Amino acid sequence: MNPERHLNIIWLKASVLGCLWASSEIVLGSFLHNLHVPFSSISLTSIGIILLVSVSYQWPEKGLIWRSGLICALMKAVSPSAVIFGPMIAILSEALLLELSVRLIGKNMLGFVVGSLLAMSWNFFQKIANYLFFYGLNIVDLYASLVKFAEKQLQMHFSTVWMPIFTLWIFYLVFGLLSAAIGIYIGKTSVEKSMPLLSSDKKSMSGVKSRNQSSNLRYSLIWLGFNFLGMIAVLLMMNFLDVFWWLPSGILLIIIWAVRYKSALRPLLKPKFWIFFITITMLSSFLFAQFQSAQLTVSDGLLIGLQMNFRAAVMIVSFSVIGKELSNPVIRNFFLRTSFRQLPLALEIAFETLPFVIANLPSVKDIFKRPVGVIRQIVAQSEFWLQKVALTMKKKSNVVIITGEIGSGKTSLTTALAARFKEYGIKTGGIIAPAIFENGEKMGYNLIDLSTNKIMPLSQTEANKDMAQVGRYFFRQEAIVFGRDALSVGQNIDKQIVIIDEIGAWELQGQGWGLSLNDLIINSDIPLILTVRKKFLEMVIESWMLQNPLVIDAKDASVHEVFKTISGFTCLKKL
Numbered sequence: 001m002n003p004e005r006h007l008n009i010i011w012l013k014a015s016v017l018g019c020l021w022a023s024s025e026i027v028l029g030s031f032l033h034n035l036h037v038p039f040s041s042i043s044l045t046s047i048g049i050i051l052l053v054s055v056s057y058q059w060p061e062k063g064l065i066w067r068s069g070l071i072c073a074l075m076k077a078v079s080p081s082a083v084i085f086g087p088m089i090a091i092l093s094e095a096l097l098l099e100l101s102v103r104l105i106g107k108n109m110l111g112f113v114v115g116s117l118l119a120m121s122w123n124f125f126q127k128i129a130n131y132l133f134f135y136g137l138n139i140v141d142l143y144a145s146l147v148k149f150a151e152k153q154l155q156m157h158f159s160t161v162w163m164p165i166f167t168l169w170i171f172y173l174v175f176g177l178l179s180a181a182i183g184i185y186i187g188k189t190s191v192e193k194s195m196p197l198l199s200s201d202k203k204s205m206s207g208v209k210s211r212n213q214s215s216n217l218r219y220s221l222i223w224l225g226f227n228f229l230g231m232i233a234v235l236l237m238m239n240f241l242d243v244f245w246w247l248p249s250g251i252l253l254i255i256i257w258a259v260r261y262k263s264a265l266r267p268l269l270k271p272k273f274w275i276f277f278i279t280i281t282m283l284s285s286f287l288f289a290q291f292q293s294a295q296l297t298v299s300d301g302l303l304i305g306l307q308m309n310f311r312a313a314v315m316i317v318s319f320s321v322i323g324k325e326l327s328n329p330v331i332r333n334f335f336l337r338t339s340f341r342q343l344p345l346a347l348e349i350a351f352e353t354l355p356f357v358i359a360n361l362p363s364v365k366d367i368f369k370r371p372v373g374v375i376r377q378i379v380a381q382s383e384f385w386l387q388k389v390a391l392t393m394k395k396k397s398n399v400v401i402i403t404g405e406i407g408s409g410k411t412s413l414t415t416a417l418a419a420r421f422k423e424y425g426i427k428t429g430g431i432i433a434p435a436i437f438e439n440g441e442k443m444g445y446n447l448i449d450l451s452t453n454k455i456m457p458l459s460q461t462e463a464n465k466d467m468a469q470v471g472r473y474f475f476r477q478e479a480i481v482f483g484r485d486a487l488s489v490g491q492n493i494d495k496q497i498v499i500i501d502e503i504g505a506w507e508l509q510g511q512g513w514g515l516s517l518n519d520l521i522i523n524s525d526i527p528l529i530l531t532v533r534k535k536f537l538e539m540v541i542e543s544w545m546l547q548n549p550l551v552i553d554a555k556d557a558s559v560h561e562v563f564k565t566i567s568g569f570t571c572l573k574k575l
Contacts, residue, residue, distance in 0.1 A: 508540070
């Protein structure tokens with residue numbers, strides 16, 4: 001990957017916001033769809049609206065919303081779902097409508113509310129359009145007959161045949177209004193605060209699907225054209241020719257797709273498709289014969305139902321295979337020659353960040369238990385993820401990592417190194433966190449600013465509900481602020497080396513010294529010494545994209561030898 005990559009700030013932020021949105025679509029969306037939860041699309045659209053509205057209060061750049069929607073829509077391609085074309089259209093359209101609203105009305109409460117109502121309405125009307133698109137206009141006649149049947153059975157009369165649909169639309173609008181209100185509330189009240197540590201381990205990181213999964217498909221623009229033309233040809237035959245023409249032609253086309261695209265028939269194997277198949281076939285055979293003005297028999301209705309279902313099968317499979325061909329690198333690289341030339345790079349960076357975002361997401365259980373709190377937490381971390389994305393622009397190479405298990409002497413070695421640096425006149429900044437012992441028992445940690453030698457209590461084992469808890473330790477908010485000040489670029493601009501003791505699970509979650517490490521890497525060339533427990537070593541190197549760091553095991557390490565090794569390290573020779 002080109003180390004000289006550059007993104008302007010709006011695409012940089014869009015890659016972050018799009019990545020956050022895509023992570024919820026991929027993780028929560030897969031969970032909801034796999035359980036066949038009713039109205040799951042409303043939940044996903046609501047989360048998207050809340051994220052876009054709330055983050056817009058922090059990042060007010062024009063064009064951020066639609067760019068984020070575009071990136072999220074393209075990232076939807078990594079979803080385990082076989083059919084992604086429809087959701088991609090929905091995501092982009094919702095973002096465009098919200099963007100249009102805030103452009104015309106302004107980034108204010110009214111603009112966000114109107115935009116949210118439009119975005120949620122799109123979700124509703126796209127569902128109706130999907131039925132029309134997949135099943136044809138016969139679905140309208142089927143719906144009208146069904147309403148008449150319901151009126152007859154319930155002995156009631158709707159003022160218009162569209163009243164049930166209008167009522168359902170109101171239901172969607174209520175959710176849109178609620179989403180806007182939550183987004184505005186989070187956006188106005190969201191402030192940085194300590195949050196409880198979320199679990200993150202190698203298993204959760206490696207379990208994330210990567211966009212770089214190998215594919216045996218040989219992309220072809222010819223096949224892309226054939227897929228479009230084949231789909232259109234079969235649809236035209238169904239409109240103008242007899243069943244004996246369109247049925248074998250459609251079956252042949254589906255067989256061809258199944259041979260070339262191994263998973264082409266996967267959407268047709270889902271229970272949802274066959275539930276609709278049976279329902280539509282039975283309803284059409286019964287209702288058309290009773291409530292259509294044209295004298296149709298049960299067999300006529302049955303044939304219409306079969307035609308509607310076959311049309312849907314052709315459309316579903318065609319969208320699946322067309323989506324695969326649209327992944328062609330030739331098509332992707334076309335954007336490089338257009339005004340969207342920054343899109344491929346923004347998308348690439350968003351994909352690099354996605355595994356870490358997903359690994360650090362709260363569990364689905366937490367999302368359902370406290371949805372507003374979880375979204376607030378994600379929004380509060382948006383600045384952290386912005387810096388993480390910026391790390392891809394600048395990969396740090398002059399880093400030393402002192403590693404070991406708990407009690408292996410990492411802090412003792414680092415303290416001795418800091419003293420040795422100062423002895424040799426090397427300007428040293430940063431922090432170390434020595435343990436506090438009482439009667440041989442560890443009771444917490446102090447924090448020492450190496451620039452000023454000031455000491456402040458950092459953590460304690462004594463429970464305190466007002467403190468952020470990490471494991472069995474409770475951390476003082478004022479000590480976190482103290483440490484971040486000690487690690488700021490401004491505080492260390494004249495330093496020759498900066499020490500951070502330590503980087504671990506909390507920092508991988510965007511807390512603790514995570515933002516400070518981001519800032520030092522992005523905005524300075526100061527050599528760094530980090531202490532990292534062995535269980536987090538690989539994750540820290542990968543997460544901060546450290547290039548060939550010098551890794552030293554603290555166990556039985558000699559201060560003299562370590563000092564000599566660091567002094568001879570290529571990036572630190574100036575010491």
